[in-house]
Amino acid sequence: MKARGQADVEVAQSGADRETGVVTLEKSFAILELVAERGGATAKEVSDTLGYPLPTVYRLMATLVRSDYLVHLKGMKRFELGYKLDRLGVSLHRQVGVPATVRAEVARLHQATEAAGYFAVYRGADVVVAYVDDCPDHRRIQPLRFGFHEAAHATAFGKTLLAGMAGEQLDQYLDVHGLPRLTPFTITSRAELDDHLRQVATSGIAWEHAEFVPGMTCAAIGVHNGAGALIGAVAVSAPSGDVSRSRERSIERTLRESANNVSTYYRSGTMRR
Numbered sequence: 001m002k003a004r005g006q007a008d009v010e011v012a013q014s015g016a017d018r019e020t021g022v023v024t025l026e027k028s029f030a031i032l033e034l035v036a037e038r039g040g041a042t043a044k045e046v047s048d049t050l051g052y053p054l055p056t057v058y059r060l061m062a063t064l065v066r067s068d069y070l071v072h073l074k075g076m077k078r079f080e081l082g083y084k085l086d087r088l089g090v091s092l093h094r095q096v097g098v099p100a101t102v103r104a105e106v107a108r109l110h111q112a113t114e115a116a117g118y119f120a121v122y123r124g125a126d127v128v129v130a131y132v133d134d135c136p137d138h139r140r141i142q143p144l145r146f147g148f149h150e151a152a153h154a155t156a157f158g159k160t161l162l163a164g165m166a167g168e169q170l171d172q173y174l175d176v177h178g179l180p181r182l183t184p185f186t187i188t189s190r191a192e193l194d195d196h197l198r199q200v201a202t203s204g205i206a207w208e209h210a211e212f213v214p215g216m217t218c219a220a221i222g223v224h225n226g227a228g229a230l231i232g233a234v235a236v237s238a239p240s241g242d243v244s245r246s247r248e249r250s251i252e253r254t255l256r257e258s259a260n261n262v263s264t265y266y267r268s269g270t271m272r273r
Helices: 002-036 043-050 054-066 084-096 100-113 155-163 165-176 190-203 245-268
Strands: 070-073 078-081 114-124 128-134 206-209 214-222 230-239
Touching: 002 043, 002 054, 002 070, 002 078, 002 165, 043 054, 054 070, 054 078, 078 084, 100 114, 100 128, 100 230, 100 245, 114 155, 114 214, 128 155, 155 190, 155 230, 165 190, 214 245, 230 245
Parallel strands: none
Antiparallel strands: 070 078, 114 128, 114 230, 206 214, 214 230
């Protein structure tokens, strides 16, 4: 039998190994994100930006190159994203899966309202942006891109989907994500949020005025499947200064039409025109 001291050393070493493995993963992911954000980077740029020792950066980047997550452009002495990431991205889009018919309806919503259009869905316990349609004249809110899953309490589509959660599910969601203040207008009180979500559920539409990003207004309406379950939301965003009361009414009419069209698709596989 092993002496108690030896066993304690082995347990401690095992814990240290696991911690080292976690730290390595965290650093590797940080490197990938930086290279993606910059469209490529040298090892020294990564080291300077992230504060990792240069030998550590070289070692981790070499591992990522061998795994096809990065490519090394030796002539330029820089690293760019590898081809395996494309396969991962394709797989992610396939799993989230927004049908072409729904994408076309979001594009129509964008054109009809002259505002960026969005489609958000539940994915497990998260509220996720699944599709965005915008243009240079009607740009999306910058953080809102495919896969965005934060700040549901401060976005119109997030409020719509939170309003559809059962009490226990909502409690669990907020326990994880909290109610961080993003602007002076963000709802950070659970009691105030609960009251607001009841209003959203009653009216069928969620509005958000500068709660997520200063100077921007968003609106969203839920999408239901054949069983009547809330499965997603269509939404738009526009500069607050461009959204008058009369335009609010116009946006609401168009949003309700789009939500009804998308709900019809999820009920029957076809969309009314």
